[in-house]
Amino acid sequence: xxxxxxxxxxxxxxxxxxxxxxxxxxxxxxxxxxxxxxxxxxxxxxxxxxxxxxxxxxxxxxxxxxxxxxxxxxxxxxxxxxxxxxxxxxxxxxxxxxxxxxxxxxxxxxxxxxxxxxxxxxxxxxxxxxxxxxxxxxxxxxxxxxxxxxxxxxxxxxxxxxxxxxxxxxxxxxxxxxxxxxxxxxxxxxxxxxxxxxxxxxxxxxxxxxxxxxxxxxxxxxxxxxxxxxxxxxxxxxxxxxxxxxxxxxxxxxxxxxxxxxxxxxxxxxxxxxxxxxxxxxxxxxxxxxxxxxxxxxxxxxxxxxxxxxxxxxxxxxxxxxxxxxxxxxxxxxxxxxxxxxxxxxxxxx
Amino acid sequence: xxxxxxxxxxxxxxxxxxxxxxxxxxxxxxxxxxxxxxxxxxxxxxxxxxxxxxxxxxxxxxxxxxxxxxxxxxxxxxxxxxxxxxxxxxxxxxxxxxxxxxxxxxxxxxxxxxxxxxxxxxxxxxxxxxxxxxxxxxxxxxxxxxxxxxxxxxxxxxxxxxxxxxxxxxxxxxxxxxxxxxxxxxxxxxxxxxxxxxxxxxxxxxxxxxxxxxxxxxxxxxxxxxxxxxxxxxxxxxxxxxxxxxxxxxxxxxxxxxxxxxxxxxxxxxxxxxx
Numbered sequence: 001x002x003x004x005x006x007x008x009x010x011x012x013x014x015x016x017x018x019x020x021x022x023x024x025x026x027x028x029x030x031x032x033x034x035x036x037x038x039x040x041x042x043x044x045x046x047x048x049x050x051x052x053x054x055x056x057x058x059x060x061x062x063x064x065x066x067x068x069x070x071x072x073x074x075x076x077x078x079x080x081x082x083x084x085x086x087x088x089x090x091x092x093x094x095x096x097x098x099x100x101x102x103x104x105x106x107x108x109x110x111x112x113x114x115x116x117x118x119x120x121x122x123x124x125x126x127x128x129x130x131x132x133x134x135x136x137x138x139x140x141x142x143x144x145x146x147x148x149x150x151x152x153x154x155x156x157x158x159x160x161x162x163x164x165x166x167x168x169x170x171x172x173x174x175x176x177x178x179x180x181x182x183x184x185x186x187x188x189x190x191x192x193x194x195x196x197x198x199x200x201x202x203x204x205x206x207x208x209x210x211x212x213x214x215x216x217x218x219x220x221x222x223x224x225x226x227x228x229x230x231x232x233x234x235x236x237x238x239x240x241x242x243x244x245x246x247x248x249x250x251x252x253x254x255x256x257x258x259x260x261x262x263x264x265x266x267x268x269x270x271x272x273x274x275x276x277x278x279x280x281x282x283x284x285x286x287x288x289x290x291x292x293x294x295x296x297x298x299x300x301x302x303x304x305x306x307x308x309x310x311x312x313x314x315x316x317x318x319x320x321x322x323x324x325x326x327x328x329x330x331x332x333x334x335x336x337x338x339x340x341x342x343x344x345x346x347x348x349x350x
Numbered sequence: 351x352x353x354x355x356x357x358x359x360x361x362x363x364x365x366x367x368x369x370x371x372x373x374x375x376x377x378x379x380x381x382x383x384x385x386x387x388x389x390x391x392x393x394x395x396x397x398x399x400x401x402x403x404x405x406x407x408x409x410x411x412x413x414x415x416x417x418x419x420x421x422x423x424x425x426x427x428x429x430x431x432x433x434x435x436x437x438x439x440x441x442x443x444x445x446x447x448x449x450x451x452x453x454x455x456x457x458x459x460x461x462x463x464x465x466x467x468x469x470x471x472x473x474x475x476x477x478x479x480x481x482x483x484x485x486x487x488x489x490x491x492x493x494x495x496x497x498x499x500x501x502x503x504x505x506x507x508x509x510x511x512x513x514x515x516x517x518x519x520x521x522x523x524x525x526x527x528x529x530x531x532x533x534x535x536x537x538x539x540x541x542x543x544x545x546x547x548x549x550x551x552x553x554x555x556x557x558x559x560x561x562x563x564x565x566x567x568x569x570x571x572x573x574x575x576x577x578x579x580x581x582x583x584x585x586x587x588x589x590x591x592x593x594x595x596x597x598x599x600x601x602x603x604x605x606x607x608x609x610x611x612x613x614x615x616x617x618x619x620x621x622x623x624x625x
Contacts, residue, residue, distance in 0.1 A: 270404075308603040
């Protein structure tokens with residue numbers, strides 16, 4: 001499908017038109033920070049914002065969701081399952097890193113046995129990506145082979161001189177653009193040129209970023225597991241970790257969840273909620289926990305992203321280089337420091 | 351429509367037997383009379399008692415017994431307290447089977463088998479032992495070494511004495527940790543008794559018990575000339591989903607819920623020491 005365009009000043013009309021047939025999620029400011037929330041009249045897109053605090057994964061894998069309802073009366077029990085998502089929605093403004101994060105989650109939740117709640121949201125959701133306007137020094141998506149100039153999803157788009165240029169990549173994306181054909185307009189050669197130029201300019205910025213030289217050498221499916229696990233540097237790397245779990249909550253690829261219950265008085269609801277391997281009760285059993293030290297929990301998180309996940313999913317890493325953990329960690333520890341210490345030129349040090 | 355993998359099926363507890371002061375065996379059948387699911391020895395299932403929670407338990411009964419599943423459960427926490435307080439007829443939720451079973455139809459076939467269990471660790475082995483008894487001609491000699499804190503803590507003692515001890519070509523050895531009145535059997539810890547019994551390393555050993563027992567039993571077996579490829583055990587970690595997605599029962603790249611709980615001991619050597 002040919003490229004389409006819309007002026008940034010007309011985006012509200014685009015959102016309004018889309019919201020007639022589906023829910024529109026986009027980064028929305030609340031109390032000074034951005035997170036994905038449903039569009040409503042008066043809201044527009046702010047391309048200068050690099051990141052929502054929580055990643056776009058929350059649209060497909062919400063922080064908390066009900067799964068099952070139980071009613072107990074005497075000895076009898078009723079079980080009813082929460083219906084999976086059945087309404088169309090679009091998530092607008094997703095950057096390349098978060099789109100790649102969906103693929104990380106897909107490998108987990110769409111492999112057998114399929115997670116029907118996640119699958120239903122993926123099927124009903126259309127991803128409208130935007131090339132990030134202002135990459136920051138915490139960005140390192142290129143380390144994981146992500147092409148930030150082609151952000152992907154169902155529709156991808158680029159911003160140049162106050163105009164958003166967009167192209168559909170999937171049937172869902174084509175259907176989405178067809179639904180707003182009266183609002184978006186055709187792109188002439190000059191527009192195509194403008195889109196190409198903005199991509200080239202972006203690429204030049206990405207290559208100059210301070211983390212552009214970060215590599216995955218020493219990690220991944222080919223790395224030896226036990227030597228990496230047993231590296232003495234883990235102790236020093238983890239020594240300041242508070243175990244707050246912030247890195248796991250802002251992460252677009254963290255997938256770990258807990259299943260818990262609450263009693264409403266009328267029924268018992270079983271819900272799923274994000275959990276964090278950084279917490280001491282994550283693996284706590286009646287007989288104790290296999291990871292009693294914060295160092296072990298810290299190591300688990302990074303080993304999962306850089307070694308265990310690649311082992312289980314064909315070599316793919318479970319980090320997309322979005323840099324949120326670099327921005328949010330209260331003690332400034334992060335995956336980049338771990339990779340620099342244990343990998344790259346240092347990966348043969350034992 | 352109930353179809354998600356995390357949604358349990360309605361089941362009913364049809365029988366509850368008190369095995370020891372803190373172990374009960376629960377018989378679970380489907381609520382609608384249709385079979386629950388097929389399982390193989392060593393596999394597990396998630397039991398749900400809404401209000402108290404859900405957890406993974408090894409299936410104690412053999413698949414050869416028919417439509418029901420039995421679970422021998424030690425009371426040791428919030429959910430197991432609630433399970434122990436149930437009465438027959440209580441409806442619960444069940445989902446499974448989960449995990450990789452013991453290789454009863456492949457590696458174990460034609461072999462002499464040595465079962466070594468401690469305390470509630472007999473539960474997962476019970477299923478294997480009963481499966482082997484049901485296909486007795488397919489296996490060689492059987493030895494069963496089972497120890498517990500006290501005579502009262504030996505799970506399923508009636509069946510052990512009245513059935514397993516009478517089984518052909520089968521040796522049963524019981525031990526308790528400390529002497530007590532009325533017990534004229536062996537006294538001492540399982541690893542020490544194992545060395546005393548001096549089994550020849552011409553068999554496949556299957557171990558389940560507290561981690562400390564597994565550790566010393568494995569060391570004793572190696573001392574006795576066993577190779578780690580001849581030794582199987584089951585591991586246990588906290589689980590929520592049962593299908594390798596919630597992320598908490600991993601040991602290195604393996605998930606105990608789907609890649610285990612049964613591991614051959616040489617496979618465990620390749621895993622980080624975090625279990």
